[in-house]
Amino acid sequence: MSLDVTKIRGDFPILARTVRGGRPLVYLDSGATAQRPRQVLDAERSFLEQHNAAVHRGAHQLAEEATDAYESARARIAAFVGADPGEVVFTKNATEGINLVAYALSNASSGCNAAGFPGAERFEIAAGDEIVVTGLEHHANLVPWQELCRRTGAVLKWFEVGEDGRLDLDSDPITPRTKIVAFAHQSNVLGTVLPVEELVRRARAVGALVLLDACQSVPHMPVNLTELGVDFAVFSGHKMLGPSGVGVLYGRAELLAAMPPFLTGGSMIEMVRMEGSTYAPPPQRFEAGVPMTSQAVGLAAAVDYLGEIGMDVVHAHELELTALAIEGLSAIPGVRILGPTTTEDRGGAVAFVVDGVHAHDVGQVLDDRGVAIRVGHHCAWPLHRRFGVAATVRASFHVYNTPDEVTALVQGVQAAREFFGVS
Amino acid sequence: MSLDVTKIRGDFPILARTVRGGRPLVYLDSGATAQRPRQVLDAERSFLEQHNAAVHRGAHQLAEEATDAYESARARIAAFVGADPGEVVFTKNATEGINLVAYALSNASSGCNAAGFPGAERFEIAAGDEIVVTGLEHHANLVPWQELCRRTGAVLKWFEVGEDGRLDLDSDPITPRTKIVAFAHQSNVLGTVLPVEELVRRARAVGALVLLDACQSVPHMPVNLTELGVDFAVFSGHKMLGPSGVGVLYGRAELLAAMPPFLTGGSMIEMVRMEGSTYAPPPQRFEAGVPMTSQAVGLAAAVDYLGEIGMDVVHAHELELTALAIEGLSAIPGVRILGPTTTEDRGGAVAFVVDGVHAHDVGQVLDDRGVAIRVGHHCAWPLHRRFGVAATVRASFHVYNTPDEVTALVQGVQAAREFFGVS
Amino acid sequence: MQLEQMYQEIILDHYRTPHGAGLREPYDAESMQINPTCGDEITLRVKLDGDTVAEVSHETLGCSISQASASVLTDLVVGRSVEDSLRILGAFQEMAQGRGKVEPDEDVLGDGVAFAGVAKYPARVKCALLGWMAFKDAVIRSERSDSQEATA
Amino acid sequence: MQLEQMYQEIILDHYRTPHGAGLREPYDAESMQINPTCGDEITLRVKLDGDTVAEVSHETLGCSISQASASVLTDLVVGRSVEDSLRILGAFQEMAQGRGKVEPDEDVLGDGVAFAGVAKYPARVKCALLGWMAFKDAVIRSERSDSQEATA
Ligand SMILES: Cc1ncc(COP(=O)(O)O)c(C=O)c1O
């Protein structure tokens, strides 16, 4: 049930290093990118030293082994999120996954591209159609939709965020013209977990598609995409102890089968002539070119690692740290936490401002003490504007963090107030 | 001048393994994907064990170090191909790079997207405009243009390939309506090196853009993109002893500055509001989301490794092997080599057919002897049709291959003829 | 040598003198299948006599495995009921995709058991199945046109 | 402690009582600059008197470094010729981007030398330069509108 953090920390080589003249590294920036255990590094390296070859292309033994490793990775990652292997498309990151769906919509609308995919009209989007997001999205789940609107004349609408950092469900902009509702499972700034079930229900009621940005949930809690009933979901390897350069687009099998391609080129074709081409079934249709083979293998090792600990245990551990951080930070005068101040429907990202000390300056004092957090708008600029601040300090946790590290954070914030003379 | 292959082979752990019941691995499939030296594996691992963090986002020490490593990688890779760091965009593979340019063209044409980029009209493309490729392109440099034509009503035209595997320059389809001329520097099947200078001249004469698919040249010969005078070029890390999951789009600085974005999301923005966004200057504008950080670091190590050997030495070595292969294979009755049979304007890919034995069957016999080659259309299906064959056998070389391995190839092809009773 | 495991004599025999080779008229349905990784093609025709597979003919541009497989297929299904032939197809497919771990039933598969060795080479499984996929598709098409006639 | 290297007393003083803070009228040109990584903003106005920088005023929403830098900038350029002020800007930028390896000239940079410590923190260099970029942009704008008047 509980977790042996000391043992886990031993798996992460980088946590043994020191920064800024000998201070132990306190890494509280896993919301940006997580660190990797030896098990993941070893899996990738042993693949590269033993089995590396182009997948799905060669007939020699290495090519067979590489293909097996790649497809086994797909199957294990699919199982980790309750999906079928055929529903998992490898992308370079979550951002590409969202762009893929956004471009597939405009590609389906530029007529002939959809030819040959029965059901592709499901993706057609016309001027005046609507796309719904929320006011707390990461830029990755906002800008691609703005650009889709530019390309097609569709209109972007959004749920507002309440003062408590929860979605204002009364601001619901969903109408019968809504084509897709795209939202974060968990805010990367506030930690808020969104009411997926309710949002899916409302989208379904008007026949809209649903895309879940699971970047901050899949790495931190048990997630079963099939049970959540969403149509698409994305997440990134580097936030879940896996490699950079690999992410996942999940799509319900029947939707992927009907969806026109996005990136085109080798390995995604059925037949190519100079005059025109036809395309392979999913997931291949969406994986053009030589893929991130060793990275997929590394991500599967990360999933194995997390699965062995148990995602419920991971989540409980992070919520424990979150509770400590909220408690410690709230006790400091002039510190204001943005977002929920209980652990209910919440994950382990804690963003705050310190009256009279700019986030950058807080971050600098923390960095000087070896505490690595993130400052700025965390790629959620509209959300920061909504709260009337340019920048916040954000601490975020993963399986390797300890209560002592939370204490170091809290003490560092106090030190920042003292240094800038606001205490 | 000459190259110590034994020493080099010692750097590649995978070359020490055996296949198919104890046979030494003879890896002649580097045209599909190359193997990686310890130096590349170590560079990536030490980055991950010491400096891993999100780049361009954090203010803590690890984030600084990671950003430095990433940008230093960009600078070294740029220098390797005679470019400025600001002209190097990291993509997941070459395929993404070509798609990026193809989508930028249609994005520039969907009006408002170009707003704010002076000179973006350079990229606008209209129905009836023309795109020129060649008959020997890899699917990666064909299908994205077919799809661009579908989206915009532009028309695809191409240079024909002669019986000798050279471009038929008399079949020139370039007209004043040509927007872009896209072609391979070196054919991945025939080994033919295309006359870049002449093609650039013809494109310039009508004001067309030029995109060079340098996937098979940059890994194997000295290439200076600035001197070649092309507008865009792409190549992939995994074919040049570097990691999978990373590629490069080169673009002339002034063109990248004027080009609208493709993938959108975090880290490529200037300012984001719910109502709309503006974008960062290149190369950031084209690198949405958390990038392939450790992969860029690995690719820079590969470039250092190749640079230390010297690309002229690498090229000379590969041509020596190519000459041996052409000689040995030509001596076998019933073997027909597709493409140039001298080493003039040619690189180290040798494709052939064996009368009476299908390529798959030749490949199987070779595999049984530990010789890994590729069979099929090698993602150049139209080229195979042009030569009236469904599939060829392709051997391709890199710096670690030896004359003995070429002998093993030749003997294996003879064995295949014997096995199938055609000798 | 492992090669002989894949290229058993039976396979080489069928490859050298393939049964059903050459497209024939008349036929009820035709299917063209292609292997996207290597470009191999098969065109296969089926003629039914009531519920019985009366004739199979094919033109195969492909490797020894795909040609031999189409030949064995012809032997195995001609004269059988459609239902039986699809059962045989299922058994063949199970063996071919079984990675060498599925014990084939010679009573059902006849010469087809020779392809058990191919199952150990994942890249060749598609070659072995190419003709069978064409057969399945052709049967489905002929049934579809049947039912169209029935409702017409 | 390394902190004091970055946050020298001079910087903290300017931060607490910034010179030129608060936008003033009249002015010849205004520039708004933003730091895309953290969202900090500065609006800066320049009033020229012939070839001399007569007044600089600014409103800075940002960290101590960006505020102090705008304050120091005001001190350094007001009363100088445009040419001089751009030379100072060049020296400041060189120091700020010098990774702590460029020895600053106190005669040119005055209180600006205090920012030498910031140069060791690449992520903060943009903060130190934000005001200077706004100043440069404003000067360019005022010259542009000048020449428009001249040609009008
Ligand atoms: C000539 C050529 N172009 C493009 C590509 C595509 O490269 P990638 O699959 O790495 O995107 C390849 C390799 O597969 C190639 O050989």
Ligand SMILES: Cc1ncc(COP(=O)(O)O)c(C=O)c1O
């Ligand atoms: C909620 C959320 N969505 C999307 C992203 C984008 O992920 P990536 O940059 O890996 O594509 C992130 C992380 O940066 C995130 O936290």
